[in-house]
Amino acid sequence: MTITVATFAWVPEVARGYVKDLRVRWALAEAGLDFELQLLGExxxxxxxxxxxxxxxQVPAYRDDEVQLFESGAILLRIARQADALAPRDAQEAADIEAWMFAALNSVEPKIDALVHPGIFHAGEDWVAGSRPSAERLVDLRLKSLGRWLKGRDWLLTRFTVADICMATVLRSLEGEPVIGRHPVVAAYLERCLARDGFRTALAGQLETFGADAA
Structure with a gap:
């Protein structure tokens, strides 16, 4: 099966390693599936x-011999269905994976973005400092709930799945933020995820893509 993933040919340095095709690259690495890049120029x-x-x-976008689709969460679910290593083992696990994917993208990511993005995209503007305490409180609540679920678990479910890829890439935006340090269970979970060979392969690939173009 031929898989094509679309991403940007170039991004600013601050975005390198964080563009959302990283999720797709990670899933493909875990699945052992080869892919081609379609680089989007100006x-x-x-x-x-x-x-x-x-x-x-936006990116990523995905195409294989049967379908084309967009949105990173939808793409991860498609990849999971194509690979024995990631495929749901039964109907309940499939439902749980989907639920945690939606949780990562809808319950957690918007709160983290509201905390992190103003300091990146609106640095120096007067309103940023004022918005931070409220945004951090909301992230704190989400991490408290997530930590309660993860206590005693290595992964969101009984094994590593694409839901963990989605959640880990969401949480990764908090690296260096004090709030995640208050939730050691979540911080340890993120560390486990990012220690996987699949993540390291995906990150190196994305940095090579943008770095090679920039050079």
């Missing part, structure tokens, strides 16, 4: 051809 994300594939002009 203007291509806004072109009709790419918008017909990814309506919002």
């Amino acid at each position: 203007g291509e994300p806004d072109g009709d051809a790419y918008r017909g594939w990814q309506p919002f002009g």
Whole structure:
């Protein structure tokens, strides 16, 4: 099966290692599936051809011999169904994976983005400092709930799944933030995820893509 993943040909240095095609690369590495990159040059994300594939002009987008789709969560679920190492073992595990994927993307990620993004994209603006305490409180509540679930568990479910890939890439934005240090169970979970060979392969691949282009 031929798999193609679309990503940007170049991003600013601050984004390297964090562009969301990292999730897809990680899942493919865990699955042992090869893929080709389609690198989007300046203007291509806004072109009709790419918008017909990814309506919002974002990355990643995915295509194989049977389907094409967009949104990183949907892509992870597609990859999981193609690989024995990641495929759900029964209907309940499939449901649990989907639920935790939605939790990562809907319950956790927006709260983390609201804390982290202002300092990156609006650095120096007066309102940023004022918004931080409230944003950090909401992240704190999410991490408290997540830590309660993870206590006594290595992974979100009984084994590593694409739900962990999604959750770990969401949590990774908190590296260096004081809030995650208050939740050692969550911090240890993130460390376990990022220690996996699949993550290291994916990260190295993305950095090579952007670094080679920048050079």
